[in-house]
Amino acid sequence: MKKLYGIGTGPGDKELLTLKAVKEIELASVIFAPNNKGKNMALDTVEDFIHGKKIVLLDFSMGKVGKEDYINAAEIIYNEIPEEGTGAYLTIGDSMIYSTFIYIMKELEKKNIQVEIIPGIPSFVAGAAKSKTPLILKGESFLLCDEFNEEVLDKIDSICVLKTLENKKEILNNLENKDYVYRYMKRVTLENEEILVDRDQILKDRDYISFIFGRRERND
Ligand SMILES: C[S@@+](CC[C@H](N)C(=O)[O-])C[C@H]1O[C@@H](n2cnc3c(N)ncnc32)[C@H](O)[C@@H]1O
Known part of the structure; x- marks a missing residue:
């Protein structure tokens, strides 16, 4: 039977790949990744382990990606993996967090192919580790989101907002109003990593590979 591994490649530093990810990438017959103008960050992370094997970059339509795109991607993946062979679909970070892989996996469930996820x-x-800032302490609540909603700030203690390109100003205003301390974590573990705390610098930045990490001020 054909098998596809959904592989989380971590934040970008290749030393943060798991042994299992490296093993299955090296064993796979074909590697899949979303096509970002001919490039892909996850692919860069694993380049030392691809050893010249076939890479298929999957195109997703500009703007809103829909079910049709996932059906097409699942079809391509199914056809590219040889009988009794394996493929590796690469995602940045973890595959189960804001990833196209989640939707492709749903379409693959309708086909005769096994799927396994490597976290x-x-x-x-990675950002919490880099800034030596706890994500959550005992008794606290933490929220991960990509669509910011200021009302939740009263109910939690710590927040990470991914994909912040469009509404950074609103997010920072709300965090300030609710006495959260924030950091803008950019390209964590990559060569051009930066941690910004200055409001104006954060607002000026346009890098998609960044997130805002806010924590409620604590006096203890
Ligand atoms: C489509 S989501 C993918 C999330 C990913 N699956 C994960 O587990 O982190 C893309 C967002 O992830 C965040 N991101 C991914 N890698 C990052 C890194 N090395 N540094 C900062 N942010 C990163 C950014 O907020 C970016 O807009």
Whole structure:
């Protein structure tokens, strides 16, 4: 039977790949990744382990990606993996967090193919480690989101907002109003990593590979 591994490649530093990810990438007959103008960050992370094997970059339509795109991607993946062979679908961070792989997996469930997920270190976990800031302490609540809603700030203690390109100003205003301390974590573990705390610098930045990490001020 054909098999596809959904592989989380972590935040970008290849030393943060799991042994299992490396093993299955090396064993796979074909590697899949979303096509970002001919490039892909997850692919860059694993480049040392591909050893010249076939790479299929999957195109998703510009703007809103829909069910049709996932059906097409699942079809391509199914056809590219040889009988009794394996493929590896690469995602940044972890495959089960804001990833196209989740929707493709749903379409693959309708086909005669086995799917297994190999977890990766998510961006916000790497960011907490890098800034030596706890994500959550005993008794606290933490929220991960990509669509910000200021009302939740009263109910939680710690928040990571991914994909912040469009509404950084609103997020920072709300965090300030609710006495949260924030950091803008950009390209965590990559060569051009930056941690910004200055409001104006954060607002000026346009890098998609970034997130905002906010924590409620504590006096203890
Ligand atoms: C489509 S989501 C993918 C999330 C990913 N699956 C994860 O587990 O972190 C893309 C967002 O992840 C975040 N991201 C991924 N890698 C990052 C990194 N190395 N540094 C900062 N943010 C990162 C950014 O917020 C980016 O907009």
